[in-house]
Amino acid sequence: MVSSKAATPAAYLRELDPERREVVSAVRDLVNAHLPSGYAETMAWGMISWVVPLEVYPDTYNGQPLAYAALAAQKNYTSLYLMALYNGGPIGVADLRDRWAAARPPDLGKSCVRFRRLDDIDLPLLADVVGSVPLDRFVAAAREAHSRSR
Numbered sequence: 435m436v437s438s439k440a441a442t443p444a445a446y447l448r449e450l451d452p453e454r455r456e457v458v459s460a461v462r463d464l465v466n467a468h469l470p471s472g473y474a475e476t477m478a479w480g481m482i483s484w485v486v487p488l489e490v491y492p493d494t495y496n497g498q499p500l501a502y503a504a505l506a507a508q509k510n511y512t513s514l515y516l517m518a519l520y521n522g523g524p525i526g527v528a529d530l531r532d533r534w535a536a537a538r539p540p541d542l543g544k545s546c547v548r549f550r551r552l553d554d555i556d557l558p559l560l561a562d563v564v565g566s567v568p569l570d571r572f573v574a575a576a577r578e579a580h581s582r583s584r
Contacts, residue, residue, distance in 0.1 A: 437480030
């Protein structure tokens with residue numbers, strides 16, 4: 435599954451085969467457990483997404499909520515997109531690589547960590563990344579970036 439038309443995270447999970455559902459559910463639970471307050475879980479871009487509600491930050495370039503994290507079961511792997519690595523977080527991509535278990539380097543894409551099984555990822559580190567940027571700091575970083583692009 436690359437993109438889903440599911441209306442809710444629960445419906446998205448029901449679409450997955452049991453093995454994928456177990457992995458995606460566990461990572462979703464981790465994100466929800468460590469997510470700073472104020473972000474909202476929703477379905478966006480065909481993925482389970484955690485966003486800054488438009489009521490908090492409506493000035494986005496595309497009129498869509500500002501994405502903080504997203505989780506998607508792709509064709510051959512699962513992706514956890516972590517915008518906190520790039521926008522205002524104390525843990526950046528280089529830090530993620532340095533802190534990851536040396537025996538198993540992360541499979542990183544553009545703003546995402548790719549994995550097939552839970553054993554492929556450093557769950558405590560991902561929990562740290564997810565919990566690292568309070569909503570107000572993430573919005574401030576977005577506002578700053580937006581003002582520089584004008």
